[in-house]
Amino acid sequence: MHLEAGHPDAAHPLLALAARVLEDMGGEVVIHTRDDNLVRSRRDGDPGRAPFIVEAAGLPNLLHELVHVLQFGRLADDHGVDYGQIPFDLADPAQRRFLWEELACCVVSCAYLEPAAEAPWFAEQVGIQGVFFGHEDDEPGFLAVVDRIVAAHGAELEAVIAAAYAEVERCLARVGAGPGASPRAHLQFSPLWARFRADHAQ
Numbered sequence: 574m575h576l577e578a579g580h581p582d583a584a585h586p587l588l589a590l591a592a593r594v595l596e597d598m599g600g601e602v603v604i605h606t607r608d609d610n611l612v613r614s615r616r617d618g619d620p621g622r623a624p625f626i627v628e629a630a631g632l633p634n635l636l637h638e639l640v641h642v643l644q645f646g647r648l649a650d651d652h653g654v655d656y657g658q659i660p661f662d663l664a665d666p667a668q669r670r671f672l673w674e675e676l677a678c679c680v681v682s683c684a685y686l687e688p689a690a691e692a693p694w695f696a697e698q699v700g701i702q703g704v705f706f707g708h709e710d711d712e713p714g715f716l717a718v719v720d721r722i723v724a725a726h727g728a729e730l731e732a733v734i735a736a737a738y739a740e741v742e743r744c745l746a747r748v749g750a751g752p753g754a755s756p757r758a759h760l761q762f763s764p765l766w767a768r769f770r771a772d773h774a775q
Contacts, residue, residue: 575620577605582632586753587685591632591639593748600627600648602635610634612642613650624648633694636682643740644674644733660707663722666729672722673733675702676762681737683765684756692772695765716770723762730762 574592582588582604592602600612601621609628619626625648629635641652654671661668679698683691700712708715723730738759745754 574602574604580604580606580631585632587750588632588635590745590748590750590753591635592627594639594744595627595635595642595648596623597748598642598648599623600625600642602627602629604629604631604635606630610638612638612648612652633682633686633690636685637678637698639744640678640681640737640741641674643744644677644737659705661705663706663718669722669726669729670733671705672702672719673730674737675705676719676730677734677737680734680760680762680765681741681756684738684758684760685741686757688757691760691765692768696769696772699769716773719766720770723766727763734762 576583595602601623610630612627615624627638629638642648645652661671663669679695683695703712703715742754
């Protein structure tokens with residue numbers, strides 16, 4: 574792991590464990606305080622020798638990226654997502670899964686953070702999702718769409734979240750996380766979303 578000097582998350586044991594999972598999959602993990610959070614192929618001048626670079630602005634972002642990687646099953650540029658399909662069509666089950674995977678990343682990454690970080694991190698992650706679904710400048714419209722799609726297909730979302738929890742725990746245990754392989758709590762989408770919507774309405 575390549576860690577920016579003085580990074581506030583440097584001492585968190587989960588940072589090194591999540592990085593180890595990604596390193597074992599062929600990633601060079603770079604933790605910084607910039608805005609870049611992504612997986613991409615190696616370029617000239619990148620640190621280390623691994624074929625992929627995983628950039629994250631700290632533990633919450635690294636957890637989010639980790640969930641995405643495990644959902645796809647391997648490291649790949651942009652997690653194998655074809656951004657040329659934006660805006661994704663939520664009537665198409667295959668494209669709707671992209672929303673479910675993003676929301677699972679939100680939920681599961683929150684579950685490994687301290688309680689005080691939970692609500693703000695969830696809000697930050699949800700706040701950037703509208704651009705993928707044709708609501709870049711229409712957050713109220715995007716939130717209403719999520720309400721509708723979850724009401725109609727919520728079982729799909731719950732299955733994706735459950736699978737994400739299981740895979741993250743399995744992989745953290747494999748690298749020696751011990752009790753730390755389990756999240757602080759197995760948070761679920763509905764309570765997080767209800768609190769977010771209530772806070773957003775104020």
